Amino acid sequence: MKLVVRVKLLPTPLQAAALEATLHACNQAATWAAGVAFEENARRPLELRKHAYAEIRFRWGLGAQAAQHAIKKTCDAYTTLRANLRNGRYGRPGSRRHVRASGKPVVFRPQAAQPYDDRMLSWEHQARTVSIWTTAGRLKGVAFTGQAGQLEVLAAHRQGESDLVCQGGKWFLIATCEIAEGDLNTHPAGFLGVDLGIVNVAATSDGERHCGRRINRKRERDRKLRSKLQKKHTKSAKRRAKKHAGKEARRNKDINHKISKRIVAEAERTGRGIALETLTGIRERARLRKPQRTTLHSWPFAQLGSFIAYKAKRAGVPVVYVDPAYTSQECSQCHHTARDNRPSQAVFSCRVCGFVEHADHNASHNIRQRGWMAWVCGAQSTAPELTLIA
Structure with missing residues (x-):
């Protein structure tokens, strides 16, 4: 399996200046090549190389390998753009966002990765x-x-x-x-269900809840500060908002790493697999009040799921994905499903058998049961191919 490690360089001022000049030259060359690819409709490396390779080497003084990488980076950017357009990332065909994204060449930032x-x-x-x-x-x-x-x-x-x-x-x-994968546990003793939610970022079928009120209060303060800065429309406010956004993203990432590490360690210790919700389309599926939408959209649930998946793959813990539909309304004991089973956000009370439990834990029990059935029916353990661990 592939992992990505980030190391920090400690260049001298002269070395940093040379690196900065190199990054700017490579990205200027890639932006020019993107314009050529757009005009000539040459979106593949071999085709674009015929139009751009010699000019890139002459105009920006790039070496042979650097010029090749600039061309390949341009083609990869168009491949990503085409996939995003196809998947609806920029709206429907003919919409303003879709036309704006597809109607102009790709542009690279001066400090984009090389x-x-x-x-x-x-x-x-x-x-x-x-x-x-x-x-x-x-x-x-x-x-x-x-x-x-x-x-x-x-x-x-x-x-x-x-x-x-x-x-x-x-x-x-x-x-x-x-990285070599761990030996997969092909005969798990059961599954650890993980329910992802708004109040509790993750709740497991063992009765453990991760990141409750304390984190949510911090997230609410972050949201208010972000809203306050966005209303000012000054350069200093935008600069501060950008700096705060990076700090918030790093903190959320650290929390996701800690949650995923504890969940995988518990599953490995007990010889079980992990059952996760399928998160595809969660923002479109969720029907929430306006305050809850902000809370849902501000947490990187996909990142948490990928962290759990790649850590599980390293440890040999099987992971299955299940349909989360109605897991919060279904009774984990008698399987009666009704909206009335949720009298409040935190309480689950079955109207048929009288079973009462915290709503997130009840949902995690349902996910655990569905995970076991999916495993019995032949579901394969999957994990992303590339994950940043530093």
């Missing part, structure tokens, strides 16, 4: 330095740092390309690693 292969980048793990190509020549002895566990994974399992990125004035290399 891929590097082993010809352009070499690692010295003992000295914790890299030798990296730039438009000003090859830079040797550029220091990097990271957590001990991440650096061990990097030294033992790195394969393929690495991406150079600049975020907030800091430089990072994002490296792809090929």
Whole structure:
């Protein structure tokens, strides 16, 4: 399985200037190539290379490998755009967003990521330095740092390309690693159901709830601050909002890592699998009041699901996905399903058998049972191919 490790570069001011000039040149070349691809309808690397390769090398002074990567990055961007248009990410065909997205060439930010292969980048793990190509020549002895566990994974399992990125004035290399999967537990003792919700980010069928009122109060403060800054329309307010958004995203990511780690560890310890809800289309399916919509849309549930999936894959824990329809209204004891079984958000009370439990735990029991039935019927354990762990 593929994992992605991010390490921080520690360049000197001269080295940082060379890296910045390189990133700008590569992205300017990619933006120009995107315009050529749009005009000539050349969206594949071999076709675009005929129109753009020589000009990129002459005009921006890029090396052969850098020019090839700029062309490939352009084609990949158009492939992603085409997939997003097909999947409705920009609305229906003919809508304003759809026309605006499809009617102009792709443009790359000056500090967008630039891929590097082993010809352009070499690692010295003992000295914790890299030798990296730039438009000003090859830079040797550029220091990097990271957590001990991440650096061990990097030294033992790195394969393929690495991406150079600049975020907030800091430089990072994002490296792809090929990790061996754990031996899959083909005979689980049962399944641990996980219900994802609004008040509790995750509730398990073992009776554990993750991130309740304390986190929700913090999320509400974040929402109010974000709304306040958006109303000001000043440069300083926009700058502060952007900085706060990054801080909020990093905190949410850290919480998702902690939740997923605890869930996978418990399933591995007890020899069980994990049953998750299918999150596809959750925003379109959910029928919520306006305050709840903001709460639902502000949490990265897909990220949490991917973290659980890839950690489970490393540990050999099977993961199955089930249809979450009516899990909050179905009684986990007698399976009577009715909207009246939910007298309040937190309480489940069956109108037929009288079973009473916390609503999220009742839903997690239903997910656990559906997960077991899906496994018995031959569902395969799945996990994403690429996940950022740093």
